[in-house]
Amino acid sequence: MKRASSSPPIVAKALTGVTGLNEMTGGGLPSGRTTLLAGGPGSGKTILSLQFLVHGARHCDEPGIFVAYEEASSRILANADGFGWKLTQLQAENKLYFVDAQPPPDLVLAGAFDLSGMLAALEGQAEAMKAKRIVIDAIDIVLALLPDDVSRRREICRLHDWLIQHELTAILTAKSGGYEAGSLMPQSFGFMQFMVDCSILLNHSVVMGVSQRNLRVQKFRGSAFDEDEAPFLISKRGFEVAVARTLGRVDANVTNERVSSGVARLDAMLGGGYFRGASVLITGFPGTAKTTLSGAFAEEACRRGERTMFLSFDSDGSEVVRNLSSVGIRLQPYVDNGTLSIISARTISGSAETYLVRIKVLAEEHQARCLVIDPVSTLSKTGNELTAHSVAERLIDWSKSRGTTLVCTSLLADMGSQSEGGSPLQISTLADTWIHLNYLVQAGERNRGISIIKSRGTAHSNQVRELMLSDTGVTLADAYTAGGEVLMGTLRWEKESAERVSIELAEMAAKLKHVRLDAEEAELEVRLKSLQTELVAKQVEKALLTRTSESQERELALGRGRMAEMRGADPAHPQ
Known part of the structure; x- marks a missing residue:
């Protein structure tokens, strides 16, 4: 019998186009699956979702559909102009499609209500433009129209099954009150957390008068992900998540310059x-x-x-x-x-x-x-x-x-x-x-x-x-x-001046001592020359004295011999 592989299945992922979010999720959102994006008012749910669609349409050849339950598409387009995404161009190229599904404020339900009609319309549009991504913004709006929890669960399951059947990478946005488990969304909607493959929570709060925005990936089936809270910012380029350096990332180039x-x-x-x-x-x-x-x-x-x-x-x-x-x-x-x-x-x-x-x-x-x-x-x-x-x-x-x-x-x-x-x-x-x-x-x-x-x-x-x-x-x-x-x-400065004066005095003392030694050396040299001259004179005098004594002795000897000859004396018997 062939042994089953112990390695976990690889989950295909769709790049989000959101700086930092791809790093947190290890490559993007689960492709062909559903992600729940929950957050309070002003937390950036719509911007992140729209940026996800724009990136797919422009860089991944994945057309997308945006279903707006809360805000008209014209207002969404106007608000997105500041990010430079050129949504009207993507619409003209049939890469991005907006569906206005806002229920009228005075709507009165009569009879049964479900999502079948909307899903049928979306199916035709998705096939026509070969859509790969879809965003259903403010799903809680339509769920609130349903009379009870059973109906809500039934319609969410219907939507979830439809998304999986058509292999669409989907984002569902919903309102929440924060990170606390009980405040994610109304209790009757909470089952969506367990149904989706990925859940992301957005939080926008004010700390001591300063706005703070944070994002946390709550779950991601079949994939490792960064579980820590990460700050994010909505800038002129869109949604940006600030993530810390991760283990195993390639080091930056270093130089000895x-x-x-x-x-x-x-x-x-x-x-x-x-x-x-x-x-x-x-x-x-x-x-x-x-x-x-x-x-x-x-x-x-x-x-x-x-x-x-x-x-x-x-x-x-x-x-x-x-x-x-x-x-x-x-x-x-x-x-x-x-x-x-x-x-x-x-x-x-x-x-x-x-x-x-x-x-x-x-x-x-x-x-x-x-x-x-x-x-x-x-x-x-x-x-x-x-x-x-x-x-x-x-x-x-x-x-x-x-x-x-x-x-x-x-x-x-x-x-x-x-x-x-x-x-x-x-x-x-x-x-x-x-x-x-x-x-x-x-x-x-x-x-x-x-x-x-x-x-x-x-x-x-x-x-x-x-x-x-x-x-x-x-x-x-x-x-x-x-x-x-x-x-x-x-x-x-005083220390430097004192040291300079000390050095100068030491130099002068050394010069005076050098002159004195030169004088003593010269004096000794003169005395040495005088003594050398005196020595030579004494040596000459001594030599003259020696020669004179020798000369006198010779003269005396010669004189005695001559005198003896003149006397005629017997040399053997001198007188």
């Missing part, structure tokens, strides 16, 4: 600058020059001809240009030639998810190779505390996937503590390079210090340097220590 920070001595501290495509976090208290450092990076990137976007949550673009020009950073020429785009988001409010989508869209439109966000801690404003960290993580992940070098500043709010600490978003562990700026108050002065807390993949300086700003630019000075205390500003 370096890009300058815009400050030469900081590049030296980093071993050559930032890595291309890295994420850089600059933390510090107000006024520590976070914006200045990020502006120096933006200017240097523009000098290289790299398109750069500078997003400021604190100032208008013109103010950023003016303020940075006071420290020698000239951004206006690059704004004028289009290399640099400065986006002001001051006073703009909204959810962190909205910020993320807007940042991504603007950066992609500008084709930014480098991106500055000043400060990224704005994402954690009131109402976004629960989602800000996730948004920051996905921002870094997105920038890495595009090879964009990301420089973010983060404001530390605790002025009472001068500790380095983490950012409010707690993304310091995700950043590749973490630069911290702080104050040092000494002798009535407040001076800026800079240190590199970490820089992955490269050796980096562990020293604290003084960050100095002037109209000629940004420089770093060595910090001096005295008795274990770091000196900056005037105290550092």
Whole structure:
């Protein structure tokens, strides 16, 4: 007997065209099966469903039908114009068809009511246009017309069987009150959750005055799926789901290429600058020059001809240009030639998810190779505390996937503590390079210090340097220590002056000692020559004395011999 395979059947899936939803479901909605899409008012049910049809008609050669039970098709078309889907073109090409099925408000039912007539009409239309997808929007409207639960269950089963028989990939939308089991929809409609092959819940709530939208895949028969809640946004491109990085996804390309920070001595501290495509976090208290450092990076990137976007949550673009020009950073020429785009988001409010989508869209439109966000801690404003960290993580992940070098500043709010600490978003562990700026108050002065807390993949300086700003630019000075205390500003200048004076005195003392030694050496040389001359004279004198004595002795000997000869004495008997 042939042994049955233990592997589960493969469920065919239909791509949705919704960013992130395909990743959550492992490839899309179940093809040829039914998906229930439930959510409260304004949660995006109609937009997601319509986007599903548009993607199928335009990119998958799968024409679709939209059955509208709640809103007229003319209004749906008008509302969808803002997304750029060109629905009228798809209608003209017979790839998209709208059915208006709204019951009149004064409808009075007389006799039996069922879906047979509607299904017969849909069958003819589906065969005529070879439809593969269908959306029945607000199915709860038609179910409410039925007199009892038995009738509702009968008609839902009839609809479900009809969809399966015609192998249509279907979405049924229904109203719900939230994620709670009892509030999905009226209790009499709840059996639909068990009948469909896939169930997706949409939630739209307001947290501390900030709109939050979330999506959760509740079930998906025959397929693995992401069960966690995921935030979503309705943007000008439609429905977008923000999903986190999944296990097994291909890593982003990495490179050993370096890009300058815009400050030469900081590049030296980093071993050559930032890595291309890295994420850089600059933390510090107000006024520590976070914006200045990020502006120096933006200017240097523009000098290289790299398109750069500078997003400021604190100032208008013109103010950023003016303020940075006071420290020698000239951004206006690059704004004028289009290399640099400065986006002001001051006073703009909204959810962190909205910020993320807007940042991504603007950066992609500008084709930014480098991106500055000043400060990224704005994402954690009131109402976004629960989602800000996730948004920051996905921002870094997105920038890495595009090879964009990301420089973010983060404001530390605790002025009472001068500790380095983490950012409010707690993304310091995700950043590749973490630069911290702080104050040092000494002798009535407040001076800026800079240190590199970490820089992955490269050796980096562990020293604290003084960050100095002037109209000629940004420089770093060595910090001096005295008795274990770091000196900056005037105290550092005094220390440097004292060291210069000490060095000069030491040099003068060495020169004087050198001259004195030269004099003593010369004196010794003179004395040595004098002694050498005296020695030679004594040697000559000694030699003369010796020769004189020898000469005298010879003369005496010769004289005695001559005298003896003259006396004629006997040589043997001298007198």
